[in-house]
Amino acid sequence: MKPAELGEGGQSAVSVLEMRGVSKIYGQEPDRVHALAGVDLSVRAGEMVAVMGPSGSGKSTLLTIAGSLEDPTGGEVRVCGMALADMPPGRKARLRRRVIGYVFQDFNLLPGLTAVENAALPLELDGVAVPKARAAGLAALKSLGVAERADRFPDQLSGGERQRVAIARAVVGDRRLLLADEPSGALDSVNGGEVMRLLHEACQRGVAAVVVTHDAQLAAWADRVVLLRDGRMTGKTTRPPGPESLLMSEELR
Amino acid sequence: MLSVQIGNGAVTSAPSPNLRSCPDAVAADKYAEYYTGHDARHGNVVSVPHALLALLSEEPKYGLQLREEFEAETGEVWPLNVGQVYKTLGRLERDGLAESDGTGQDGPQKRFRITPRGVEALAVWLRTPPDMTSPPRDELLMKVLVAARVPGTDAHEVIQVHRVYLLELMQQWTRLKEGEARDDLSLALVVDAELFRLDAVIRWLDAADVRLARAAAEPPRPARSAAPVPQLRRLGARR
Numbered sequence: 001m002k003p004a005e006l007g008e009g010g011q012s013a014v015s016v017l018e019m020r021g022v023s024k025i026y027g028q029e030p031d032r033v034h035a036l037a038g039v040d041l042s043v044r045a046g047e048m049v050a051v052m053g054p055s056g057s058g059k060s061t062l063l064t065i066a067g068s069l070e071d072p073t074g075g076e077v078r079v080c081g082m083a084l085a086d087m088p089p090g091r092k093a094r095l096r097r098r099v100i101g102y103v104f105q106d107f108n109l110l111p112g113l114t115a116v117e118n119a120a121l122p123l124e125l126d127g128v129a130v131p132k133a134r135a136a137g138l139a140a141l142k143s144l145g146v147a148e149r150a151d152r153f154p155d156q157l158s159g160g161e162r163q164r165v166a167i168a169r170a171v172v173g174d175r176r177l178l179l180a181d182e183p184s185g186a187l188d189s190v191n192g193g194e195v196m197r198l199l200h201e202a203c204q205r206g207v208a209a210v211v212v213t214h215d216a217q218l219a220a221w222a223d224r225v226v227l228l229r230d231g232r233m234t235g236k237t238t239r240p241p242g243p244e245s246l247l248m249s250e251e252l253r
Numbered sequence: 254m255l256s257v258q259i260g261n262g263a264v265t266s267a268p269s270p271n272l273r274s275c276p277d278a279v280a281a282d283k284y285a286e287y288y289t290g291h292d293a294r295h296g297n298v299v300s301v302p303h304a305l306l307a308l309l310s311e312e313p314k315y316g317l318q319l320r321e322e323f324e325a326e327t328g329e330v331w332p333l334n335v336g337q338v339y340k341t342l343g344r345l346e347r348d349g350l351a352e353s354d355g356t357g358q359d360g361p362q363k364r365f366r367i368t369p370r371g372v373e374a375l376a377v378w379l380r381t382p383p384d385m386t387s388p389p390r391d392e393l394l395m396k397v398l399v400a401a402r403v404p405g406t407d408a409h410e411v412i413q414v415h416r417v418y419l420l421e422l423m424q425q426w427t428r429l430k431e432g433e434a435r436d437d438l439s440l441a442l443v444v445d446a447e448l449f450r451l452d453a454v455i456r457w458l459d460a461a462d463v464r465l466a467r468a469a470a471e472p473p474r475p476a477r478s479a480a481p482v483p484q485l486r487r488l489g490a491r492r
Contacts, residue, residue: 052420054459197431216455217448220423221431227413234409235417237424 015078016176016208017043017066022075023231024061035061037231038075043210045176048203050219051212053228059212060181062228066210067100067179068092080176097126101170101207103180103199107162109154109169115161116141116150119168128173140168143205144198159187163195171202178202178209184218196221301333301341302350306367306375309351313366316342328440350374393454397461408465412458419458423451 024036036058043049053059064070065077068084077084080099084092101122109118120137124130141147144164154162163184170178180199184192196211196218203209203223211222219225227235301323308314308322320338324331342365345351350371354364367375393415400411426444434440 054463193430200431216420216423216452217427220420220427220448222424225417225420225424227416229409229413235413237417237421 015042016045016080017041017210018076018078018081019062019066020076022062022065022072022077024058024065024070025073034231036065036072039228039231039233041066041210041226041233043177043208045206045208046203047224048200048209048211048222050222050225051210051228052214052216052219052225054214056230057228058231059214059228061231063179063181063210063212066177067102068096094126097122098173099175100177100179101172101175103166103170103178103183105182105185107166107185109162109165111154114151114153115146115157115165115168118154118165119172121169123173136173137168140172141165143171143202144168160191160194163187163191164198167195167198167202171207176207178207180209180211182213182215183211184213184215189217192218193221300378301337302345303375303378305338305341305345306350306371309365309367310372310375313354313364315362315364319365326439328434328437328443330440330443345371393458397458401465409462412462412465416455416458419451419455423448423455426451 019039019041022036022039022041023034026033026035039058039062041049041051041062051059051062061070065072066079068077068079068087071085079095082095084095087095110121113121116134116137118137119140120130120133123133123136128136138147138150141150141164144167146161146164146168149157149161149165152161154165157165170180178199183199184195187195192215199209199211200221211218213219225237226233304323304326305319308319308326314322316335316338319342320333320335323333323338342351342353346353346365349368351365351367353366396415397408397412400406400408426447430441430444430448434444
């Protein structure tokens with residue numbers, strides 16, 4: 001399953017993530033909980049979608065199902081056109097290692113590895129030769145503006161640099177789908193916004209992203225925001241016009 | 254109805270002048286709804302005189318220069334015409350807060366400088382908190398209060414409509430932050446102020462949603478009957 005096998009020109013023709021009627025039920029009667037109930041979500045390459053909702057609305061369940069870490073009770077999930085339901089566990093694991101990148105709340109960098117080793121880690125785990133993985137790791141660090149920090153350890157990096165390395169690790173190689181759960185962690189709003197800016201820039205280079213957050217200021221970075229409530233999508237923004245509509249028109253001047 | 258407040262960094266209703274100028278646009282109408290209540294609540298806090306004093310405190314300046322710098326400092330979201338600039342400068346001069354070169358002629362040749370009294374007035378204004386003590390009486394609050402009472406109305410659905418709209422506004426402001434505001438400190442401050450304000454409204458909607466859900470799940474308490482009804486009327490009467 002090299003990128004080429006994902007389909008030529010599939011970036012725009014096929015949604016990177018396609019969820020149709022996805023439900024997830026936990027527990028047995030009479031204590032069944034519908035974590036998700038018939039969710040449809042489609043994310044194209046280059047697009048960033050934010051999922052918002054109160055605690056218990058199903059946001060995190062949606063993300064774990066999209067990332068193939070959990071199977072839905074009903075409905076269909078496709079990543080790069082491939083149905084997860086038909087996929088044997090080995091292939092699914094490879095998909096997770098090669099196609100999907102994750103950004104966690106606390107960045108989860110390994111303290112014993114340098115920035116470039118952290119960034120290259122997913123590829124090395126996938127059996128890519130060390131020099132090749134390192135080159136890809138460096139390229140990812142470069143795209144996030146931290147190439148000159150490649151040989152530093154996480155504790156020698158600032159908070160902002162650590163975020164960049166974590167995002168580099170999530171996009172390293174030829175990842176198509178970026179999944180992020182409260183990616184700005186406990187950062188202040190300016191630095192949290194910076195994380196979203198970087199994720200949005202990664203999308204503009206062709207990745208599709210789903211970002212789960214409860215923070216409207218972070219969600220506002222996305223191209224679309226969908227709202228979850230009790231496992232259902234209860235609202236979504238339509239792609240807004242550009243910022244120029246907020247600025248004064250020339251004839252006023 | 255402008256209420257830009259330079260000095261405390263809060264530009265409370267920057268976009269409204271533009272949007273009011275194009276009342277045909279549906280978006281503008283929708284947008285204005287969120288701002289009319291807001292503007293009324295905060296009063297007409299026009300602080301052009303203080304903004305001009307602040308610019309004059311750097312060095313003596315000409316009227317046109319003041320206008321240009323004013324617009325740049327407010328992130329270019331608040332246009333100012335030349336007439337306004339000279340009218341304000343005239344008042345500052347009358348009040349002894351600024352003075353001009355004694356050439357006697359009006360117009361672009363005249364250069365203005367701040368007086369010691371002007372410096373003092375500016376310092377006092379900077380540290381005077383804007384009036385934020387009045388109770389909230391905005392239109393959105395009224396709509397949520399009413400939605401909770403009108404039979405057959407799904408208050409959650411009403412809240413969701415507003416939440417989505419506010420998020421769309423925030424997305425627009427964020428696009429601005431992503432683009433032009435990146436290299437423009439004043440504009441970044443303006444955009445942040447607006448994003449935090451909209452964010453606060455969304456958080457309030459979230460809290461209202463939870464409260465309404467909780468109230469619906471609980472049987473009504475008998476002690477409740479007296480207080481909320483007159484409260485609702487009182488809020489309505491103030492508008």
